[in-house]
Structures are given as structure tokens and as C-alpha cells.
Amino acid sequence: MNSVLxxxxxxxxxxxxxxxxxLKNNKQALIFVNTxxxxxxxxxxxxxxxxxxxxxxTDLSTQSLKAVSKPTRQCKRxxxxxxxxxxxxxxxLHAKQKDLIESNFRKGTVKIICCTPTxxxxxxxxxxxxxxxxxxxxxxxxxxNIPVLEYLQMSxxxxxxxYDTYGEAILVSSSDxxxxxxxxxxxxxxxxxxxxxLAVEPVLRTYLLSLISTKVIxxxxxxxxxxxxxxxxxQYKDMNQLKITINKMLKLLESWEFIQFTDNKFRAxxxxxxxxxxYIDPLTANQFVINLEKASNQIKPIALLQLVCNxxxxxxxxxxxxxxxxxxxxxxxxxxxxxxxxxxxxxxxxYDEYFNSFKTSLMLNEWINEKDDDYLMNQYDIGPGIxxxxxxxxxxxxxAAYEIARIQQKQDILKEIIKLKYRLRYGVKEELLPxxxxxxxxxxxxxxxxxxxxxxxxxxxxxxxxxxxQIIGSKKLALDILDQVGVKIETNNNKGQLSDFSQRKV
DNA sequence: GGACGGTGAAACTTCAGGTTGCCTC
DNA sequence: GAAGTTTCACCGTCC
Numbered sequence: 001m002n003s004v005l006x007x008x009x010x011x012x013x014x015x016x017x018x019x020x021x022x023l024k025n026n027k028q029a030l031i032f033v034n035t036x037x038x039x040x041x042x043x044x045x046x047x048x049x050x051x052x053x054x055x056x057x058t059d060l061s062t063q064s065l066k067a068v069s070k071p072t073r074q075c076k077r078x079x080x081x082x083x084x085x086x087x088x089x090x091x092x093l094h095a096k097q098k099d100l101i102e103s104n105f106r107k108g109t110v111k112i113i114c115c116t117p118t119x120x121x122x123x124x125x126x127x128x129x130x131x132x133x134x135x136x137x138x139x140x141x142x143x144x145n146i147p148v149l150e151y152l153q154m155s156x157x158x159x160x161x162x163y164d165t166y167g168e169a170i171l172v173s174s175s176d177x178x179x180x181x182x183x184x185x186x187x188x189x190x191x192x193x194x195x196x197x198l199a200v201e202p203v204l205r206t207y208l209l210s211l212i213s214t215k216v217i218x219x220x221x222x223x224x225x226x227x228x229x230x231x232x233x234x235q236y237k238d239m240n241q242l243k244i245t246i247n248k249m250l251k252l253l254e255s256w257e258f259i260q261f262t263d264n265k266f267r268a269x270x271x272x273x274x275x276x277x278x279y280i281d282p283l284t285a286n287q288f289v290i291n292l293e294k295a296s297n298q299i300k301p302i303a304l305l306q307l308v309c310n311x312x313x314x315x316x317x318x319x320x321x322x323x324x325x326x327x328x329x330x331x332x333x334x335x336x337x338x339x340x341x342x343x344x345x346x347x348x349x350x351y352d353e354y355f356n357s358f359k360t361s362l363m364l365n366e367w368i369n370e371k372d373d374d375y376l377m378n379q380y381d382i383g384p385g386i387x388x389x390x391x392x393x394x395x396x397x398x399x400a401a402y403e404i405a406r407i408q409q410k411q412d413i414l415k416e417i418i419k420l421k422y423r424l425r426y427g428v429k430e431e432l433l434p435x436x437x438x439x440x441x442x443x444x445x446x447x448x449x450x451x452x453x454x455x456x457x458x459x460x461x462x463x464x465x466x467x468x469x470q471i472i473g474s475k476k477l478a479l480d481i482l483d484q485v486g487v488k489i490e491t492n493n494n495k496g497q498l499s500d501f502s503q504r505k506v
Numbered sequence: 507g508g509a510c511g512g513t514g515a516a517a518c519t520t521c522a523g524g525t526t527g528c529c530t531c
Numbered sequence: 532g533a534a535g536t537t538t539c540a541c542c543g544t545c546c
Contacts, residue, residue, distance in 0.1 A: 037535065038534070138533095
């Protein structure tokens with residue numbers, strides 16, 4: 001189309017004007033920005049300009065606040081935006097909130113989503129307009145233009161097959177000069193070549209070990225032959241360089257005792273085989289092997305957490321911010337006596353990441369001491385979505401650590417790892433673990449029961465149904481819990497008062 | 507005269523993302 | 532590189 005789109009310039013901010021224009025035409029838009037903060041701000045600005053709200057939106061807003069037990073400032077901000085049918089969307093949101101926003105955008109309740117690239121790929125969430133505000137993004141100390149591929153991903157969200165005959169992808173420039181540049185680079189530009197990632201050492205060592213332990217390739221010739229047929233080799237053509245890298249990785253795997261070379265064949269050791277099954281980076285596995293060797297049954301949760309946080313799999317780690325530096329330094333000096341890993345020197349380039357791994361493990365440590373999302377956001381500047389992601393990864397790594405410790409016959413720490421895994425999954429102190437066997441009981445309800453002196457399942461068996469219902473805040477749930485511990489209750493009628501409970505011995 | 511509050515400019519700080527992977531007190 | 536946040540100087544008002 002060659003026609004020029006006329007947009008009313010009611011406000012100074014062109015994004016807001018575009019959003020309002022979209023709404024005026026009764027259409028929907030996705031607005032892509034380059035930071036989480038911008039996404040929130042952008043949504044907020046647009047929603048401020050809108051007055052109308054309806055019950056559907058108010059309900060939606062309330063629902064979004066219920067995603068976590070104590071709403072964070074991020075949740076509240078989202079709630080305010082949703083009241084106007086506007087949302088922001090990025091990785092820090094709780095999965096429930098993301099689902100809510102996505103499904104309500106599909107339904108048409110939510111009209112505008114300001115988002116980071118989360119919504120660019122993978123998800124099928126088309127809109128009439130895809131508005132791309134930022135084409136620059138910060139990547140390790142530099143602002144760089146995003147790849148054309150990514151621009152295409154974002155603009156590809158425009159146009160809903162079943163609703164519109166066409167869509168509009170709008171790339172916003174900040175000046176006339178930039179306009180031509182953007183047009184050349186993105187609109188007329190060719191997407192980048194795709195490059196093989198196999199040459200990256202963590203990837204290469206993972207696949208080498210995997211191929212050897214599944215016996216796909218075992219001899220030197222087979223190995224070279226296999227890799228010479230990969231896209232990597234096709235792309236770089238330099239088989240000599242390839243051989244050097246492969247040999248380096250083989251030596252490494254051998255020195256870590258994940259593979260052995262006998263009778264002209266590479267074979268995976270028991271440990272190596274399990275590491276492949278666990279799908280962790282052999283480097284991580286080796287760190288676990290070395291450090292778990294030092295562990296005793298006196299090991300502290302923070303030590304295990306720090307061990308798993310100090311891996312490539314956990315990246316990106318929480319960053320220690322400038323302001324926090326001294327505080328975390330002090331905090332770390334309190335805990336480092338328990339650590340299994342060796343602390344690099346302060347002048348070592350690895351020190352920052354080590355420090356970050358400590359911050360991350362401290363966050364997880366707070367989680368297992370029942371700190372809520374609101375607290376974690378204020379203290380660590382981390383949203384529910386990221387928290388859950390880190391918990392899940394840490395949990396997987398802890399399982400890997402468990403398996404390695406098992407093979408190492410470190411019986412004394414196995415129990416500690418299992419306990420920690422459980423605590424991590426539910427975000428509870430050790431004392432609540434017995435109660436978590438119950439379905440429908442998580443960290444919040446378990447804590448309520450514990451406070452009421454119902455600390456074990458046997459305590460629950462003796463609990464008065466009325467009291468239990470009061471503690472848990474639901475009669476139905478109280479009955480369900482009693483049923484789970486083997487106490488059958490009959491009610492006189494379903495709508496009855498709590499006093500309608502009658503207990504029957506079983 | 508001093509406490510307080512509002513304002514705005516300058517200084518400072520920070521910055522996207524589930525590729526997956528396990529199923530266990 | 533730029534948006535967002537914090538800091539700080541400045542000014543007016545009130546008691």
C-alpha cells in the first residue's frame with residue numbers, strides 16, 4: 001500500500017497517538033519495546049489517557065492481582081492498566097498473568113499489549129497492528145540494532161487471518177534522518193544468515209558426550225566423520241579447526257572422567273552416561289563432582305543453592321547493582337564459610353558472575369524461607385515470572401547434583417538435597433514439609449495450619465472440622481483435607497453452616 | 507528563621523529472552 | 532543510547 005496513514009496527534013508521544021488511533025478504529029495492537037520497564041511505562045501512559053472501564057475489565061484486573069498471594073507493585077500496575085483494556089507483557093510476569101493477558105487479547109477484551117520480544121515469536125498472537133517502537137537493544141555494554149530477522153518476527157504479528165484482510169506493521173523512527181535508515185535496513189533489508197551454534201564449547205561438549213554415551217560414534221574417525229556432515233562443518237568448511245576443537249573437548253571430557261579411551265574407542269563412564277541423560281553441561285557436572293566431594297551432612301541449603309547458581313545453566317543471574325554492592329558484600333562474608341565452590345579473587349574477571357551467583361542463591365534462600373513475591377520484588381527487583389523460572393532451573397540442577405552425589409556414593413548429603421528440592425519447589429521452611437503431602441495445600445495454607453498448631457498429618461486427624469474450615473478459609477477444602485488424612489465427614493446439607501459438620505469414625 | 511514541599515534540571519543507573527532439562531522427602 | 536530514577540539546588544509558603 002502506498003497510501004499515507006493519518007493519525008491524530010493529540011499527545012506529544014507518537015506511540016500513545018498510534019494506540020489511541022487503533023482503539024478508535026476498534027482494532028488491536030501489539031507494541032514492541034526494548035525493556036520491561038518501558039513496556040510497563042508505555043502501557044501505563046496509554047491507559048492514563050483512557051476513561052472507560054467495564055465490569056469485564058474490572059474482573060480481569062482483579063483476577064490478575066490474584067496470580068500471587070501478595071500482589072507486587074508490578075501486579076498492581078498491571079491491574080490498573082487492565083482496567084482500561086491495556087496490558088504489558090514480559091518475562092517477569094507470573095505465568096497466570098501472561099495466560100490471562102494472552103487469552104483476553106484473543107477474546108478482544110484486552111486491546112493493546114505493550115511487550116518486550118516475548119510475544120514476537122513462538123506465540124500465535126496476531127493483532128491488526130504491530131507497532132515496533134525500539135530497534136535498538138542493549139547487549140553487553142552496547143546498544144545494537146536488532147537483527148532483521150527479529151524485526152520480521154515482530155512485524156509478522158500484524159494481520160489476523162480470521163478477522164482482518166490485512167494488517168499494519170509500523171516501525172517508529174525518532175527522527176526523519178532515521179526514517180530512511182530504518183526503511184533501508186529493515187523494510188527493504190534481507191534477513192541475516194543463520195549460523196550453526198555447534199561450535200560453541202558448551203554445546204559441542206554436551207553433544208560429544210551424548211553421542212559417545214549413546215554409542216552413535218565411538219572411534220576418532222567416526223567422530224570426525226559425523227561432525228564433518230553437520231551444518232557447522234558445511235558452513236565453516238575448515239575441518240582442521242574443527243578437529244582441533246573436537247580434540248580439545250574430548251581431552252576435557254576424558255580428564256573429567258566422563259569418557260575413557262580404550263581399544264581405540266571412546267566409551268562413556270557410568271557418570272558420563274548419567275550426565276548425558278540429565279542433559280546438563282559437562283562443565284557444570286564436573287563442578288558438581290568436585291564440589292560435592294567436599295560436602296558433608298552438615299551442608300547448608302545456601303551452599304547447595306550457590307553451587308547450582310554458579311553454573312551456565314542458571315544464567316542470566318540476578319545482577320548485583322551498584323547500590324547493592326556493599327550490602328551484598330557484607331552478606332556474602334556472612335555465608336561464604338559454608339560455600340563448597342572456590343571464590344575467585346576480587347580482581348578475577350569471573351568475580352562478578354560469582355557475586356551474582358551469590359545474589360541469586362540468596363534470593364532462592366529467601367524463597368525457601370517463605371518470603372513472598374512482593375518481598376522478593378522489593379529486595380531483589382525480581383518479578384514472579386523470573387522467580388519461578390529460576391526455581392525450576394535450580395530444581396533441575398539440584399536433581400542433577402543428587403544423581404551425581406548418588407553415583408559418588410555421598411549418601412550423607414542425598415537427604416539434604418532432596419529436602420532442599422522439596423523446599424524449593426514449594427518455597428517453604430523445613431517444618432512445613434509434612435503438610436505439603438496434602439493436595440490443595442501449598443506454602444500459604446501449610447503455614448496457616450502450622451500456625452494453628454496443626455503441624456503434622458496426625459494433628460489434622462484430630463482437628464475439629466469447624467476449626468479447620470476457619471483456619472483454611474473454606475469448608476469444602478477442610479472436608480477435602482480431612483478426607484485426605486482418612487477422616488470421613490458427612491454434612492447435613494451442602495449449603496449448611498459449619499455447625500452442620502458431623503464426624504463419623506472411620 | 508527554619509521546616510517543609512514543590513519543581514525542574516542534572517547526574518546517575520540500568521537495560522530481552524524459557525529453546526531444553528528431572529519426576530525424587 | 533536513551534528512558535527512567537534519584538539527587539540536589541532553588542524557590543515559595545507557612546508557622
